[in-house]
Amino acid sequence: MDADPSSSPLRVVVVPWLAFGHLLPYLELSERLAERGHSVTYVSTPRNLARLPPVRPAAAPRVDLVALPLPRVDGLPDGAESTNDISYGERKFHWKAFDGLAAPFAEFLAAACAHEATRPHWIIADCFHHWTASAALDHKVPLAMLQPTAASIAAAPRPPSVHPDPDASVAEQPAAAARAVPRYEREGHAVFITGHGASSGGMSGIQRFILTKDRCTVAAMRSCIEWEPETFPLAETVLGKPVIPLGLLPPSADGARRAAAQGAEHATVQWLDAQPPDSVIYVALGSEVPLRVEQVHEMAFGLELAGTRFLWALRKPSGAADDDSADMLPPGFEDSTSGRGLVTTGWVPQMSILAHAAVGGFLTHCGRNSLVESLLFGHPLVMLPIYGDQGPNARQMEAKLVGLQVARNEDDGSFDRHGVSSAVRAVMVDEEARRGFVAGAAKMQAVVADTDLHGRYIDEFVEHLRSYAAASANAAN
Known part of the structure; x- marks a missing residue:
């Protein structure tokens, strides 16, 4: 059997959304985990990986970059692997290609789980990655769904459902704004809920979110109580999942x-x-x-x-x-x-x-x-x-x-x-x-700029992962 995850280094698979606003902070998280002695497999597409900055020397020996080729889709330009590479009208093709990563990711995870020495203790993925969460569930690997901020989660009037009310308004988060959510923002939120896949490859954004949330073990959040004291305490209630703060992951x-x-x-x-x-x-x-x-x-x-x-x-x-x-x-x-x-x-x-x-x-x-x-x-x-x-x-x-x-x-x-x-x-x-x-x-x-604060949050995050991984291992035995 594998070493006890409550004391040994963890093996973590990181799967960011195909946008550099996600790829870069996920790399920062990967480096911070690796510098603490944990092994990180960072999964993305070849061109996105090639455009990342070099991994910091102290972390590089424990960060493995794994490329999954983005499937070709009619209407998507060659080499358009990140959202920076596409126009608004090409988004539906990008989503379709993204969903085409489901099979190669499942194959990658199956191979990793075939041996105790390579079996990951955790997967960390974005909230759009319902197929990553599904593969994790199939192989009994716990998954942390990473959220960027509590403010947007706390703005939801109630925990969302797979079939939300298209007329539901977005409630203002308590004491965190000077005025009500404007109509244009509410309408943008409604498109996210009721888009029927017109711009997201056959599935609305909220459906992707809910499927990922329902299959994850915990939610991780790039935030902390010091950054948003009014809204962070509300996130766990709205999501219906344990929420682990990561801190802000500022550039080192x-x-x-x-x-x-x-x-x-x-x-x-x-x-x-x-x-x-x-x-x-x-x-x-x-x-x-x-x-x-x-x-x-x-x-x-x-x-x-x-x-x-x-x-x-x-x-x-x-x-x-x-x-x-x-x-x-x-x-x-x-x-x-x-x-x-x-x-x-x-x-x-x-x-x-x-x-x-x-x-x-x-x-x-x-x-x-x-x-x-x-x-x-x-x-x-x-x-x-x-x-x-x-x-x-x-x-x-x-x-x-x-x-x-x-x-x-x-x-x-x-x-x-x-x-x-x-x-x-x-x-x-x-x-x-x-x-x-x-x-x-x-x-x-x-x-x-409080490096001690954000370092402490990473350490506490690791301890949460250890605890959940150990509990999962005990349950499997």
Whole structure:
């Protein structure tokens, strides 16, 4: 029989969703587990694995990268393995290819479970991986479903079902937002529930979530009570599963330094070198859902009206002909903001930018990675959430006085240049308002940058895994 998992190193299989906002924190988790002596098998597709940063030397001997080829699907471009590689219209093909990983994963797990020396003690997977959870159940391997935040879970009015009420409203999480959930966000949530697979490969997002949840042993959460004290205690009740906090998985100190060093010669960083301290607002709304051309134009006019320095990492908007910024931006915009603004459409070294002394604020969509990375450096926020957990994240940060949301139309989510300008000026120019936001960001920075806190959460997470694994082994005997 295998050694007692309550005392020996664990063998853990990690299976992230095919988006870099998931792939990277899962790698961080894998490295932290490996540095504690545990063996981690990190499973993804070949091109996604090739694009990951190198595993830290201290962890590398115990992290095994396993590639499962993404099945070819008509309509999905060759090499489109991550969500960064596809357009909105190609999502249904990406989901279909993702579901095609079920059989190779089942084969991989069966082979691993054929010998006690390689049988995993745990699988950690995203909430979309119902087929991973099914394979784990078949082989009696416990699975932890990883959730990004308690705010979005606690926003649910009741534990969801496989056949939820399409007219159910989304309840506001207690004491965590300054205003009710707007209609456009409720409607986006309804699409997640009742999409009938139109954009998710034949199965709605909530169905994937429920099937994974029902088959998992516990839920792990990239959060902790110190980060969201109002909502974290509610998550276990809503999910109906034990919830184990992981902490925030901020980039490790050496990883952050390595990323900053690698990006030091990038043109954006060189441009920042010529700007005064705390004078630039960094603008980046992620790569998953680009803005429409008219929204990009309103954003541009808002930055122009605000009169502040800005560095804008702009993704090609829907309706733009190519990656030339001249096609995306209003005519004459770059000339009128020359000297105080820089727009770039390619890859940027975000950690290097956020670490730069010239950056004094961040206009963000409030994805979890961007929030953690920004607050690692204590930047106040201008917030423009787009979808998913970004709305709850933004309301949470606004309630903590970390920043301000751009004013939106409550029905359709539209915004204009005046809303952008007003929010940017409040965070970057208005001295009294800025002092308050900087103070709020500093409080959250203290949580994000507390390495002892997050190390303790990883240690406690491991002890939970040991306990459950040992109980599972005893039950099997």
